[in-house]
Amino acid sequence: MTENHSATDMFRLLADDTRVDILRAAAVAQYELEEVGSGPAELAFSEIYDYVEVENTSKLSYHLGELTGTYLQKSDDGYSLTHAGERIVRFILSGNYERPDSFGPKPVDGMCVFCGEEALEAFLSRQFFRIVCSACEQPVAGQPITPAQVKTHDDDALIESVKLQSAEVSKQIRRGMCPECGAHLSSDVIEMRGNPLPDADSFLVTSTCQECLRGYNSPLTYSVVYHPASIAFHWDRGIDVTSRGIWEFNEHLYQGCWTSEQIASDPDEYEVVLRHEDDAIRLFLDSTATVMRTERVRRKNGDPRHS
Ligand SMILES: [Zn+2]
Numbered sequence: 010m011t012e013n014h015s016a017t018d019m020f021r022l023l024a025d026d027t028r029v030d031i032l033r034a035a036a037v038a039q040y041e042l043e044e045v046g047s048g049p050a051e052l053a054f055s056e057i058y059d060y061v062e063v064e065n066t067s068k069l070s071y072h073l074g075e076l077t078g079t080y081l082q083k084s085d086d087g088y089s090l091t092h093a094g095e096r097i098v099r100f101i102l103s104g105n106y107e108r109p110d111s112f113g114p115k116p117v118d119g120m121c122v123f124c125g126e127e128a129l130e131a132f133l134s135r136q137f138f139r140i141v142c143s144a145c146e147q148p149v150a151g152q153p154i155t156p157a158q159v160k161t162h163d164d165d166a167l168i169e170s171v172k173l174q175s176a177e178v179s180k181q182i183r184r185g186m187c188p189e190c191g192a193h194l195s196s197d198v199i200e201m202r203g204n205p206l207p208d209a210d211s212f213l214v215t216s217t218c219q220e221c222l223r224g225y226n227s228p229l230t231y232s233v234v235y236h237p238a239s240i241a242f243h244w245d246r247g248i249d250v251t252s253r254g255i256w257e258f259n260e261h262l263y264q265g266c267w268t269s270e271q272i273a274s275d276p277d278e279y280e281v282v283l284r285h286e287d288d289a290i291r292l293f294l295d296s297t298a299t300v301m302r303t304e305r306v307r308r309k310n311g312d313p314r315h316s
């Protein structure tokens with residue numbers, strides 16, 4: 010923000026039905042404009058007055074003055090939403106401040122990465138979609154979910170939406186962008202001591218956003234699954250990894266088909282190998298989990314040949 014409003018000032022500005030209605034009016038106007046492929050909606054004072062229930066023009070003028078600079082910006086053509094206005098009005102319209110409906114426990118495909126049983130169950134716990142193994146009771150996966158996501162998808166579609174979301178989030182993290190706030194995100198590879206995961210992968214990629222403080226972590230092997238080289242390698246073998254949820258990769262790790270190891274120090278370098286039948290793709294990563302190069306390996310008669 011260029012003008013530094015405190016967070017409490019920002020929220021105090023919204024403690025008024027008319028102001029919330031004004032933001033809704035701006036979103037509706039934007040929506041109607043976007044349907045004909047136009048630019049940002051700029052609402053004239055008179056248009057807002059038509060939309061919003063308010064006693065008189067001077068009251069509306071007062072509320073617009075309060076919102077302008079934080080939630081609205083004003084130009085010669087009228088009022089439009091700022092970034093904060095956009096985020097808050099979408100949040101309000103989608104009902105994402107409400108409690109999500111309940112969901113599950115529902116059996117899902119995939120193997121427990123800890124015990125190898127195919128006994129995974131998905132359910133909601135507060136704002137998280139969680140997968141727990143009903144055999145060993147270990148949590149296997151967890152991802153934030155929005156109330157609108159739960160409300161607008163039936164059970165199977167909700168699980169599909171979580172898979173899609175995990176692929177998108179993973180892609181953004183790998184490319185160094187915080188999926189939550191859009192800020193630059195840097196990652197580190199750390200070795201997990203007393204690692205509960207299979208020996209195949211004892212490295213974790215951790216990424217923490219210094220702006221919004223959101224943290225992410227993933228086994229090193231999983232962090233490269235949605236790299237284009239991996240997507241293409243699997244696609245060539247009839248597998249669309251982009252449609253798979255993270256927990257559906259557990260069998261590869263549990264069975265030791267996907268592995269990671271550190272191959273150099275100072276600077277640190279890591280190698281991830283994703284094997285499929287007799288073939289494999291190798292991805293070489295630096296200490297920030299950035300893929301530096303990749304190679305495909307085809308094994309015939311025990312003889313590794315690059316393809
Ligand atoms: Zn288990």
Ligand SMILES: [Zn+2]
Pocket residue numbers: 187188189190191192218219220221222223
């Ligand atoms: Zn962030």
